[in-house]
Amino acid sequence: MTAFFNDHGVPYDLAWLLSTVIGILLIALPVMLAVAMLIYADRKIWAAMALRRGPNVVGPFGLLQSFADGLKVMLQETIVPSAANKALFLIAPIITFTVALMAWAVVPFQVGVVLANINVGLLYILAISSLGVYGIVLAGWASNSKYPFYSAIRASAQMISYEVSIGFILITVVLWAGSFNLTTIVESQKGYYGFLNGNGFNPLLFPMAIMFLISAMAETARAPFDLTEAESELVAGYQTEYSSMAFALYWLGEYANVILMCALNAILFWGGYLPPFDWAPLYMVPGILWLFAKILFFFFVFSWVKATVPRYRYDQLMRLGWKIFLPTSLLFVFLVSGFLMLTRYGGAQ
Amino acid sequence: MIHVVAFYLFATLVVCSGALTILSRNPVHSVLWLILAFFNAAGLMILLGAEFIAMLLVIVYVGAVAVLFLFVVMMLDIDFAELRAGFVDYLPFGLLIALVLLAEIVLGIGIWSAGPIELAQRAGPVNPELTNIQAIGALLYTRYIFLFEAAGIVLLVAMIGAIVLTHRARGGVRPQNIAKQNRRRPQDAVRNVNQPVGQGVEL
Numbered sequence: 076m077t078a079f080f081n082d083h084g085v086p087y088d089l090a091w092l093l094s095t096v097i098g099i100l101l102i103a104l105p106v107m108l109a110v111a112m113l114i115y116a117d118r119k120i121w122a123a124m125a126l127r128r129g130p131n132v133v134g135p136f137g138l139l140q141s142f143a144d145g146l147k148v149m150l151q152e153t154i155v156p157s158a159a160n161k162a163l164f165l166i167a168p169i170i171t172f173t174v175a176l177m178a179w180a181v182v183p184f185q186v187g188v189v190l191a192n193i194n195v196g197l198l199y200i201l202a203i204s205s206l207g208v209y210g211i212v213l214a215g216w217a218s219n220s221k222y223p224f225y226s227a228i229r230a231s232a233q234m235i236s237y238e239v240s241i242g243f244i245l246i247t248v249v250l251w252a253g254s255f256n257l258t259t260i261v262e263s264q265k266g267y268y269g270f271l272n273g274n275g276f277n278p279l280l281f282p283m284a285i286m287f288l289i290s291a292m293a294e295t296a297r298a299p300f301d302l303t304e305a306e307s308e309l310v311a312g313y314q315t316e317y318s319s320m321a322f323a324l325y326w327l328g329e330y331a332n333v334i335l336m337c338a339l340n341a342i343l344f345w346g347g348y349l350p351p352f353d354w355a356p357l358y359m360v361p362g363i364l365w366l367f368a369k370i371l372f373f374f375f376v377f378s379w380v381k382a383t384v385p386r387y388r389y390d391q392l393m394r395l396g397w398k399i400f401l402p403t404s405l406l407f408v409f410l411v412s413g414f415l416m417l418t419r420y421g422g423a424q
Numbered sequence: 425m426i427h428v429v430a431f432y433l434f435a436t437l438v439v440c441s442g443a444l445t446i447l448s449r450n451p452v453h454s455v456l457w458l459i460l461a462f463f464n465a466a467g468l469m470i471l472l473g474a475e476f477i478a479m480l481l482v483i484v485y486v487g488a489v490a491v492l493f494l495f496v497v498m499m500l501d502i503d504f505a506e507l508r509a510g511f512v513d514y515l516p517f518g519l520l521i522a523l524v525l526l527a528e529i530v531l532g533i534g535i536w537s538a539g540p541i542e543l544a545q546r547a548g549p550v551n552p553e554l555t556n557i558q559a560i561g562a563l564l565y566t567r568y569i570f571l572f573e574a575a576g577i578v579l580l581v582a583m584i585g586a587i588v589l590t591h592r593a594r595g596g597v598r599p600q601n602i603a604k605q606n607r608r609r610p611q612d613a614v615r616n617v618n619q620p621v622g623q624g625v626e627l
Contacts, residue, residue, distance in 0.1 A: 198479035205487025
């Protein structure tokens, strides 16, 4: 796009700036729209599994429910508790929301269709997702209230625990692809057994795909790992003192994070924008549609789990993270690197 | 042009947030300024072309170390009056440290202006085709493999030491045995009794 503006007589610096800003808007606005629609989808799926109707009043089939909620929230009064640390209290939801959008910069939607095609794409995502915890911790502390504070403490311990195993899981994928660049990782998944696309079909990486899905749920604090907002224990967790737009930002940020994690599942293990089968006619369908189909599938899995699995107790959560996921993912780092040493890199010398 | 703007932006922010880390009264604010300083330092690294180091700085320091700092500092019962009270007591000590640092800076500038010194020769010619990560890996796992693994062992020993020091066996706890729970079947736990009316059950 920089070249397009450059050809039309815009100087290079300005053209670059313009195309980057347009690129950011082209990603951020659809993500927000997708968040609104997926909140509706989540409620519908959840309702269907509980044999309820779900939202069905606003618009046809209740499709406009999320927008009505958004409008309502915008018109409400922002209440800041008098004992709260005002600046941090207001910055915290902004951090959550911004961080959730930032990570999309390196997600490849098709060959070459990516805002920033950087060498360290996966590390960038890891770095950004490790920031998500600040929004919650700061909210908990700045609210100056007991339940949010408990929630903040839980959140920081939980996210650090699962980030460790997520790191190891990502390393197995990086070892297999030989690169941190997300486009290269997607391209490296072509042609398993001659006709399948996706690391998930690799017997060494399939267990990692399952563990990544579960860790992603823990990392985004979705059910069954939503200890940070366990309503039976902590009222609404870190959001207890929030109202109106600040509350909505948490809501948006949480769902944007969920979509991102679904996209990462698709990109790292199930071929991203590649069709599931390595068969020429399937490549006629634009890659972005394959990516969306995979994201929607994983989102359905997320809602399915939310509707059916009871919440973990805190010690069970920690046990799963440290005693099961960490050793297993370490073992697979060992297995994958050993296998690659034997086959791809010429064996023991 | 944009590089110059970015450099001065990042550099100014590093210095300012570093200063505010020390100056702010509230320890939580200090940690947050420190995090901002880390971030902008990562930005400077990217300007140098060291994107791998920049990402590691954010992942390790911002994502893990600073979270732990914040975790500890958040729990403090902050008494602002007490924080101010210590100022005069610590003043001489602070001045001493300031003098030492000043001397070091003067010495450093003196040495630097005396002429260039080759502190370290490049270990090997770096192939410009390689990415950051490949270049670092190629060096770390060949030339510095012993130091690298030794550092790993030291960290492992430190970790085990920390666990040994803080771990104490507590009596009287009944931890959940998940394997045992999963092995349990309905017939082990439930018994159907066809009980005549008006009589108790013999357990």
